[in-house]
Structure formats: C-alpha cells, structure tokens
Amino acid sequence: MLNRRRFLSGTAAASVALLPGAAVARAETDRRLVFIIQRGAQDGLHALPPYAERSYYDGRPKIGVPPPGTEGGALKLDGLFGLHPSLTGLHRLYEEGELVVAPAVATRYRSRSHFDGQNLLENGSGEPFGASSGFLNRALASLGSAGDRTAVNVGLAAPLMLQGPAKTRTFAPSETAPLSSDFVSRLQTAYSGDPVLAEAFESAIQDSRMVSLDPQEARSINRGRNMAHTAHIIGTLLRSKEGPRVAVLESNGWDTHDGINFRSRKLFSDLDSSILALKKALGPSWKKTVVVTISEFGRTARENGSKGTDHGTGGTSFLAGGAVRGGRIIGDWPGTRDSDLLRNRDLYPANPTEGLLKGLLHDHLGVTEAALESRVFPGSRSLQPVQGLLRS
Amino acid sequence: MTSRDAFIAAHRFGLGPKSGELERIAPDPKGWLSAQVGKTGVPGDVEASMPSEKITRTLAGAASPDRQKTRRILREQAQSEVNAMLAHRIGSENPFAERMVLFWINHFNVSASRGLTTALQPSYEREAIRPHVSGRFADLLYAVLTHPAMIEYLDNNNSLGPNSPVGQRRPVKINENLARETLELYSLGVNGGYTQQDIIELAKILTGWSFPGPNVFRAEKTFRKRFPNMEFEKREGHAAFYRLIHEPGPKTVLGKTYRGEPGSELRAVVEDLAAHPSTARFLSTKLARHFVSDTPSENVIAKLSSVYLQSGGDLKVLQAALIELPEAWEEPLPKAKSPYEFLVAGMRAMGPGEINHKHISQGLMQMGQQLHKAPSPQGWPDTEDVWFAPARLLRRVEVAQLLAKRYGRDRNPDLFLEQTIGPVAGDEIRRVVRGAPSGADAIAFILASREFQRR
Incomplete structure (x- = not known):
C-alpha cells in the first residue's frame, strides 16, 4: 500500500552515488555546522502539524495544533503543513528560502528508551551500544588531524556525538577569578604522574584563555538557563577566524508526556530564538552555515491520557542557514491515518536521519563517501544520502 | 600496608576521612566497614519533615489562595531536611552506610525537577530508600515503585486503565514511563531481555498505584455514587492503591501471567523481577563499577551476581561481599570521585x-x-x-x-x-x-x- 504515501516536492531518496569528495584539507572548512540535539524526543507532529489531515485531529483532539488562520493556529507552510505557532523566526526563514523541513525522520532505532535512542543517534553505529565514539567526532577525524579541535560544545562534558578520536573543545566559562599562572603550573607538576588528569587540565586551561565572560553571563550559560544566549556565544565563537567550525547545542526537556501545549510553547520559542541568535552572531558567516536539529526518536501519533504524547518513531528535523537550499519540505510523507501508522501507533519512519546527515556531512563539510559508509555511519549503505540540501 | 587499606576504606567505601580517621581505622579497615553494614536507618540527628502522605494530601487539599504559600512552606521544609542530611553525611561515623544509601538513591533517581518531587525528595529517602538499603532488593524496589515521589516523577499518577471502572466511563490511557524505567534502569537493565509488550503489561499492573491528587479526586467523585461498596483507597504504608483506575484482568510479564486480586499483582511481579538473573547481573555491574573500576572484570561481576542470587537479593549480604572482594583492595586510585x-x-x-x-x-x-x-x-x-x-x-x-x-x-x-x-x-x-x-x-x-x- 505504498501508493497512498505521497511524495513531497524536493529531494527524493535518489540512488545516484555521491560524487567523490575532493580531498579536504582542514583550511577548506570555512563552512559552519551546528547541531541542535533535542533530548527527550521532540514531537514532530507538534512541530510540523499536518493541519490538512483530519486524522491528525482525530488522534489529537486535545493537543492538535489548530489550522492556520485560527486562534493559536499553525503558521502555514503549504496546503498540508504548518509550523508550531511559536516558530515565527523559522517561518520567516522558510519564506526567505533558508529553511528546509524534513518530516517523519527517524534513526534505525525502533524501541523506546531515551538512553538507547540517544546512544544510537549519537554513536551512529545503528546499535545502542555499537560504538563508544560519536558519528560527528569520527566525521571530523576523517577530515584530517584529530588534534585540530574543530568542534565545540557548551557544557562541562562533550556529548557522545562529539566523543572519540578527534579532540574537541568544551566551553564552560569560569564563574570565579581565573587561576593564576603560577598556581596552574604548580598543579601541572602535581598532575604529571597522572596522564588523564594532566591532559584534561592542560586542555581546560587552553580553552579558558580563549573566552572571557563576566561571572553572571558565565553562570547563565553554565546553567543552561538561556539557550538563545548560549547560541549567541556559540555563534560568536564560530564566526571568529581561529574559532571552531562545528558546534553542538544541547536542548533538554522534549519528553512531553503531559501538558504538551503548555510546555512546547517555551521549548519551541527557545529553539526559534536560538536559531535566530546564531544567525545574528554569525553575521556574514551565516551564508556558510547549516543548523540542523535532531532528536533520538519521535512521539506517538495520537495523544495520551495526560494531554501529551508517549515515545514514538518519526520526528521532524529542521535545517536552517544561509547555505541551505530552503523553502522546501523534503522527503516522504507517510500520513497520519490509522492505517498509515507504524504498529498502529507511530508516525511511519519514512526518512532516515542517517541519510539526511550523510548528505549534509558530505555536501557541507566534504566528508568522503568512503568515510561516511565505513566509519561515520557503518552499516548504513541502504540509507541513501539526501541530495541537494545545499545551495550550489 | 594497612594504612593504604585504610585509605581505600575511607575514600572508596566511605566518604573521605575525617581528621584522625585514617589512623583510627588503620588497624582493621575491613572491620571498620563491616561494623557499618546495616546502619542505614534514618539518622537520629536529622529532623524529619512531613510524611509523604501528608505532603500529597496537603497539596491536593490546599485551596488556590493558599496554594502558593503551601508550596513554599513544603519547599522550605524539604530544603532544611536535605541540608540536615548533608550535614549528617559530612559528620557521619558510618560513611560506608551513607555511601550505600547514596548509591541506591542514585540508582532509583528521582530528580527534584518539579515542585512535588522537590517537596517529596526527603520523604522518599526516609520512607522508601533507607529502610530497605540493608534489606531485600525486592522490598526496596517495591517501596520505590509505590512511593509518591517516584509515582509523580515517572507519571504513574497519570496512568489509568482503559478497562478500569473509571476508564469505562471516560477515555483514559496508560502511561508506560514507570514500567519502562523499572525494566530498563531499576531491574533487568537495558539488555536484560524484555520486550515492549512486557513494558505495556507491567504498566497495566502498575495502574492504580498513585497518591491523592486531581485524577484520584476526580475518580472519587464518580465512584462514591456508582460503587458505594468498593473500597476507594487502600493504603499500604506510604503507598496508596486505587482500584477505580486499575486495569483489571490477567497480565503477562516475561512469560508469566499474573492474575491476583487487583493491587496484589505488583508484589508478585516485583519478586520475580528481583529474582531474575538479568537483575542480578545488572545490579552487580553497577556495584562493581562503583567499588572496583569503571570497567569491572567479568570475574567480579559474576562473583557479585552469584552472591545476589544465592542470598535471594539480600543487600546486607551483598554489602559484606563488597567489603571482602579482593579486587576492591588492589588499586588505591582507580575511580574518580563525583x-x-x-x-x-x-x-x-x-x-x-x-x-x-x-x-x-x-x-x-x-x-x-x-x-x-x-x-x-x-x-x-x-x-x-x-x-x-x-x-x-x-x-x-x-x-x-x-x-x-x-x-x-x-x-x-x-x-x-x-x-x-x-x-x-x-x-x-x-x-x-x-x-x-x-x-x-x-x-x-x-x-x-x-x-x-x-x-
């Protein structure tokens, strides 16, 4: 019954092989790539309500986002889809051709554990414990020297997707007066017999010399209180000539089992203002930027008893940025009727996350097809890279 | 040699030495630890705030003008007990016992991320964790799953059986959160050999275990008229069971069918989960990771698993086994302090x-x-x-x-x-x-x- 599934405009999962990427030296990476990982499983049907489908409202009588033109209604994208009303900035980017929307996106994970789902998403192996490093780290390692520290994340530790052979930066500004250089060198002596502590301390000291913020700003960033502010600083770092080129922003709280209407307003407006803050901070570099949102899985197509949704499958990904060939909704749309659903419960996972990311890493950063298939997303050959995501 | 063992006893098993403590325990580090086994009850120097039942009833009953104030008072009470408990740990003469309490609090983590879980956190430690840390794992698991703090944290108060008396009157749904984490994080572990269907069935068994709150009051309103002879609330220690929202009928978890009286199935399934070899292995791996190394050897895990299974999941016996584990005394500095x-x-x-x-x-x-x-x-x-x-x-x-x-x-x-x-x-x-x-x-x-x- 595949014929009831509609093909959307834009990219088909074409089977044309990727052009072999030119050997990419580190210097060529003036492109910027930002991942926003939405932990807890974003509700793709709340982000991108298919307002024209009756079945959408049948399954979500209490929480369905009303159609465009009504109070609190979706922001219209086309005759089928709208955006959650808090995503006004993304709506503008869509109209300006700087936003691609991908519905029904899913990794190879089909169970319902956040931790397994996030592990699999981030380790890229197709198994929850299939690799102890992250796909993004391996992709960066394939581009050249693993010691380049091309990538940065905000927080006290790197997320799994950034762990691995390539060294990365960790951005967590000091809230107290910086350590004196005398104190630092004496402590380095004390750590000299402990390779783990010695290396970690050395790297932390280097990072702390790069950025200085007043304690209040530092506190707000370290607490994750203001995602847009964090995004702004990430954007500033990425913009600087010597700064990182790739960043991961972590966004928590998407596990909306209850009260999704209330909770998602803040979640989506934070997401929206963070992407706008990146755009503003990146300035001219926005033209060379892609921001992509990913989540471990989706949520049930129908609402549960507590005005929320439970763990499900297909979710919605956004790709924003000046480098994106935007104004399009891409991929395959499976529909929300009972018979369309996976196991009579979840949005059918029509568009592989790995395909999206393979297309992006190849076209934007120049990660080679060979590296993508063998190291970055092993065992994913059947999941075709999505082509034509970027402006040529 | 003994002073090195004293270091291990004080830092790895305890919470770090107080002034003079290393010297004091050096003659017999293992004896110092063994003497602490079982001393995990509620410490006398920590003044207990309200029992959880009173907290949930107070909040549920507070009329809206008083609600803010009630919440603030509850939050302050909780904070002062949390502070007292921290002070107790800093001064404790039984730091190994306290480490075990901390281990299980973290295993059964309830984050103070919502108003109610914040208010309930101290009572959770006092009522569900401490009484069982040196008892049977099955009793600990049961106390945790039925405690209002856990029920609120993992949404079991929003899980209502579609075929329950309430479910037959209005559409309600089951929430799988608590059941999923029970299998994945608390007992068998993520690769422990259960399926999504097991989660659903366990979630059915868990329906009805709740605490006084909006869903329960709503059910009560309906119930008083229609089922005048059915017991509305069954209290069992700190737990409360509401038959009106419990999904009836037999449930099959991990191949075994439970058909007891409504509310009695949970005890039975918890006993079976606790006795499962995957649970023994999962808990042993976590304990070995905590006390031996980030990557504990198969040998250590197997040893602890067998102690767990042979003792019927007796955590007191397991604590004694940890102290006697030769691997825990080999290296002085294998672990990072949190x-x-x-x-x-x-x-x-x-x-x-x-x-x-x-x-x-x-x-x-x-x-x-x-x-x-x-x-x-x-x-x-x-x-x-x-x-x-x-x-x-x-x-x-x-x-x-x-x-x-x-x-x-x-x-x-x-x-x-x-x-x-x-x-x-x-x-x-x-x-x-x-x-x-x-x-x-x-x-x-x-x-x-x-x-x-x-x-």
Missing part, C-alpha cells in the same frame, strides 16, 4: 565546623552536579571520562581553591596531607605542597590532587 563525593570528602577533611549550605550548593552547581537534580531517571554517571572532562576538572580545581581559602587558612598542610591522602601521596604532590607559596595554596593543591580527586 563532585558531590569530592565536596563531602573536602568538608569532612576540614573537620567539624559550621556548614555553609549556600557555598556547598554553589560549589555543586559549579561542578555540574546539583544536589538531587540529575538530568534524567538514569541518575548521575559513575565513570571518570565524565567527571574528569576538561571543563569539569577546571571547576573542581576552582572549588578546591575556594574550599582552601574559606576553611584551610590556618591549617598545617603537612598534617592535612597525612590525614587525607598520606598513605598514597606521590612524590609530585608532596613536592608541590612543600614548595607552595602559602598555606591556603598548599591545602588547595592537596584537595585538587589526583590522590584526593580519585578514590
């Missing part, structure tokens, strides 16, 4: 004195481990790659410096070194301490040293 462990060890080393709770909570926040606020049901991690990541390490060093400035000014650094890390202190740290420009700096170096940061 920020909490580091701070508590630092305060214990500084000796008795007033505890500034604001400083402590600021320090914990700075190092990324806010008290009772682990980001997910998984609790805090227990490996050095997390706790010694560069940015976190730098925060620890900053906290070490703050501690030294605040509490370490007029201390004798040589004595402080001997009484904290003496038995294992390397040449590097001894040299750095000897050459330190000030006493406070010397203390800061000791606190920041690998010997103090590890356990």
Whole structure:
C-alpha cells in the first residue's frame, strides 16, 4: 500500500552515488555546522502539524495544533503543513528560502528508551551500544588531524556525538577569578604522574584563555538557563577566524508526556530564538552555515491520557542557514491515518536521519563517501544520502 | 600496608576521612566497614519533615489562595531536611552506610525537577530508600515503585486503565514511563531481555498505584455514587492503591501471567523481577563499577551476581561481599570521585565546623552536579571520562581553591596531607605542597590532587 504515501516536492531518496569528495584539507572548512540535539524526543507532529489531515485531529483532539488562520493556529507552510505557532523566526526563514523541513525522520532505532535512542543517534553505529565514539567526532577525524579541535560544545562534558578520536573543545566559562599562572603550573607538576588528569587540565586551561565572560553571563550559560544566549556565544565563537567550525547545542526537556501545549510553547520559542541568535552572531558567516536539529526518536501519533504524547518513531528535523537550499519540505510523507501508522501507533519512519546527515556531512563539510559508509555511519549503505540540501 | 587499606576504606567505601580517621581505622579497615553494614536507618540527628502522605494530601487539599504559600512552606521544609542530611553525611561515623544509601538513591533517581518531587525528595529517602538499603532488593524496589515521589516523577499518577471502572466511563490511557524505567534502569537493565509488550503489561499492573491528587479526586467523585461498596483507597504504608483506575484482568510479564486480586499483582511481579538473573547481573555491574573500576572484570561481576542470587537479593549480604572482594583492595586510585563525593570528602577533611549550605550548593552547581537534580531517571554517571572532562576538572580545581581559602587558612598542610591522602601521596604532590607559596595554596593543591580527586 505504498501508493497512498505521497511524495513531497524536493529531494527524493535518489540512488545516484555521491560524487567523490575532493580531498579536504582542514583550511577548506570555512563552512559552519551546528547541531541542535533535542533530548527527550521532540514531537514532530507538534512541530510540523499536518493541519490538512483530519486524522491528525482525530488522534489529537486535545493537543492538535489548530489550522492556520485560527486562534493559536499553525503558521502555514503549504496546503498540508504548518509550523508550531511559536516558530515565527523559522517561518520567516522558510519564506526567505533558508529553511528546509524534513518530516517523519527517524534513526534505525525502533524501541523506546531515551538512553538507547540517544546512544544510537549519537554513536551512529545503528546499535545502542555499537560504538563508544560519536558519528560527528569520527566525521571530523576523517577530515584530517584529530588534534585540530574543530568542534565545540557548551557544557562541562562533550556529548557522545562529539566523543572519540578527534579532540574537541568544551566551553564552560569560569564563574570565579581565573587561576593564576603560577598556581596552574604548580598543579601541572602535581598532575604529571597522572596522564588523564594532566591532559584534561592542560586542555581546560587552553580553552579558558580563549573566552572571557563576566561571572553572571558565565553562570547563565553554565546553567543552561538561556539557550538563545548560549547560541549567541556559540555563534560568536564560530564566526571568529581561529574559532571552531562545528558546534553542538544541547536542548533538554522534549519528553512531553503531559501538558504538551503548555510546555512546547517555551521549548519551541527557545529553539526559534536560538536559531535566530546564531544567525545574528554569525553575521556574514551565516551564508556558510547549516543548523540542523535532531532528536533520538519521535512521539506517538495520537495523544495520551495526560494531554501529551508517549515515545514514538518519526520526528521532524529542521535545517536552517544561509547555505541551505530552503523553502522546501523534503522527503516522504507517510500520513497520519490509522492505517498509515507504524504498529498502529507511530508516525511511519519514512526518512532516515542517517541519510539526511550523510548528505549534509558530505555536501557541507566534504566528508568522503568512503568515510561516511565505513566509519561515520557503518552499516548504513541502504540509507541513501539526501541530495541537494545545499545551495550550489 | 594497612594504612593504604585504610585509605581505600575511607575514600572508596566511605566518604573521605575525617581528621584522625585514617589512623583510627588503620588497624582493621575491613572491620571498620563491616561494623557499618546495616546502619542505614534514618539518622537520629536529622529532623524529619512531613510524611509523604501528608505532603500529597496537603497539596491536593490546599485551596488556590493558599496554594502558593503551601508550596513554599513544603519547599522550605524539604530544603532544611536535605541540608540536615548533608550535614549528617559530612559528620557521619558510618560513611560506608551513607555511601550505600547514596548509591541506591542514585540508582532509583528521582530528580527534584518539579515542585512535588522537590517537596517529596526527603520523604522518599526516609520512607522508601533507607529502610530497605540493608534489606531485600525486592522490598526496596517495591517501596520505590509505590512511593509518591517516584509515582509523580515517572507519571504513574497519570496512568489509568482503559478497562478500569473509571476508564469505562471516560477515555483514559496508560502511561508506560514507570514500567519502562523499572525494566530498563531499576531491574533487568537495558539488555536484560524484555520486550515492549512486557513494558505495556507491567504498566497495566502498575495502574492504580498513585497518591491523592486531581485524577484520584476526580475518580472519587464518580465512584462514591456508582460503587458505594468498593473500597476507594487502600493504603499500604506510604503507598496508596486505587482500584477505580486499575486495569483489571490477567497480565503477562516475561512469560508469566499474573492474575491476583487487583493491587496484589505488583508484589508478585516485583519478586520475580528481583529474582531474575538479568537483575542480578545488572545490579552487580553497577556495584562493581562503583567499588572496583569503571570497567569491572567479568570475574567480579559474576562473583557479585552469584552472591545476589544465592542470598535471594539480600543487600546486607551483598554489602559484606563488597567489603571482602579482593579486587576492591588492589588499586588505591582507580575511580574518580563525583563532585558531590569530592565536596563531602573536602568538608569532612576540614573537620567539624559550621556548614555553609549556600557555598556547598554553589560549589555543586559549579561542578555540574546539583544536589538531587540529575538530568534524567538514569541518575548521575559513575565513570571518570565524565567527571574528569576538561571543563569539569577546571571547576573542581576552582572549588578546591575556594574550599582552601574559606576553611584551610590556618591549617598545617603537612598534617592535612597525612590525614587525607598520606598513605598514597606521590612524590609530585608532596613536592608541590612543600614548595607552595602559602598555606591556603598548599591545602588547595592537596584537595585538587589526583590522590584526593580519585578514590
């Protein structure tokens, strides 16, 4: 019954092989790539309500986002889809051709554990414990020297997707007066017999010399209180000539089992203002930027008893940025009727996350097809890279 | 040799030595630990706030003008008990017992992320965790699953059986959260061999276990008229069962069908989950990771698993087995202290004195481990790659410096070194301490040293 599934405009999962990427030296990476990982499983049907489908409202009588033109209604994208009303900035980017929307996106994970789902998403192996490093780290390692520290994340530790052979930066500004250089060198002596502590301390000291913020700003960033502010600083770092080129922003709280209407307003407006803050901070570099949102899985197509949704499958990904060939909704749309659903419960996972990311890493950063298939997303050959995501 | 064992007993099994403690326990480190087994009851010096039942009833019954005020009072009460418990741990003479309590609190993590879980956190430790930490794992699991704090944290109060008396009157749904985490995080473990169907069936068994709140009151309204002879609320210690929202009928979990009286199936399934070999292995792996190494050997895991299974999941026997585990006494510094462990060890080393709770909570926040606020049901991690990541390490060093400035000014650094890390202190740290420009700096170096940061 595949014929009831509609093909959307834009990219088909074409089977044309990727052009072999030119050997990419580190210097060529003036492109910027930002991942926003939405932990807890974003509700793709709340982000991108298919307002024209009756079945959408049948399954979500209490929480369905009303159609465009009504109070609190979706922001219209086309005759089928709208955006959650808090995503006004993304709506503008869509109209300006700087936003691609991908519905029904899913990794190879089909169970319902956040931790397994996030592990699999981030380790890229197709198994929850299939690799102890992250796909993004391996992709960066394939581009050249693993010691380049091309990538940065905000927080006290790197997320799994950034762990691995390539060294990365960790951005967590000091809230107290910086350590004196005398104190630092004496402590380095004390750590000299402990390779783990010695290396970690050395790297932390280097990072702390790069950025200085007043304690209040530092506190707000370290607490994750203001995602847009964090995004702004990430954007500033990425913009600087010597700064990182790739960043991961972590966004928590998407596990909306209850009260999704209330909770998602803040979640989506934070997401929206963070992407706008990146755009503003990146300035001219926005033209060379892609921001992509990913989540471990989706949520049930129908609402549960507590005005929320439970763990499900297909979710919605956004790709924003000046480098994106935007104004399009891409991929395959499976529909929300009972018979369309996976196991009579979840949005059918029509568009592989790995395909999206393979297309992006190849076209934007120049990660080679060979590296993508063998190291970055092993065992994913059947999941075709999505082509034509970027402006040529 | 014994003083090295004293270091291991005090730092790895305990919460770091108090002044003079290393010397005191050196003659018999294992005996010192064994004497603490079982001393996990509610400590006498911690004043208990309200029982959980009173908290839930107070909140559920508070009329809206008083609600804000009631919430504030409950929050303050909870905070003061949390502070008292922290002070107790800093001064405790039974730090191994306290470490076991902390281990299980983290295993069954309830984050103080909502108003109600914040208010209930101390009662959760007092009512569900402490009474069972030295008892049977099955009883611990049962007490946790039926405690209002866990029920609120994992939404079991929003899980209503579609075929329950209430479900037959209006559309309601089951929430699988608590059932999923029970299998994945609390018992069998993620690769323990269960399916999505097992989760659903366990979720059915869990329906009805709740606490007084909106869903229950709504059900009561309907119930009083229609089922005048059915018991509305069945209380069992700190737990409450509501038949009106319980999904009736037989349920099959892991191939076994449970058909007891409504409300009695949970006890039976918990017994079976606790006795499952996957549970033995999962718990043993976590314990071995906590007490032996980030990557414990198969041998250690197998040993603990077999103790667990042979003792019928007796946690007291398991504690004794941990103390006797030769592998736990081989290396002095294989593990990273978590920020909490580091701070508590630092305060214990500084000796008795007033505890500034604001400083402590600021320090914990700075190092990324806010008290009772682990980001997910998984609790805090227990490996050095997390706790010694560069940015976190730098925060620890900053906290070490703050501690030294605040509490370490007029201390004798040589004595402080001997009484904290003496038995294992390397040449590097001894040299750095000897050459330190000030006493406070010397203390800061000791606190920041690998010997103090590890356990």
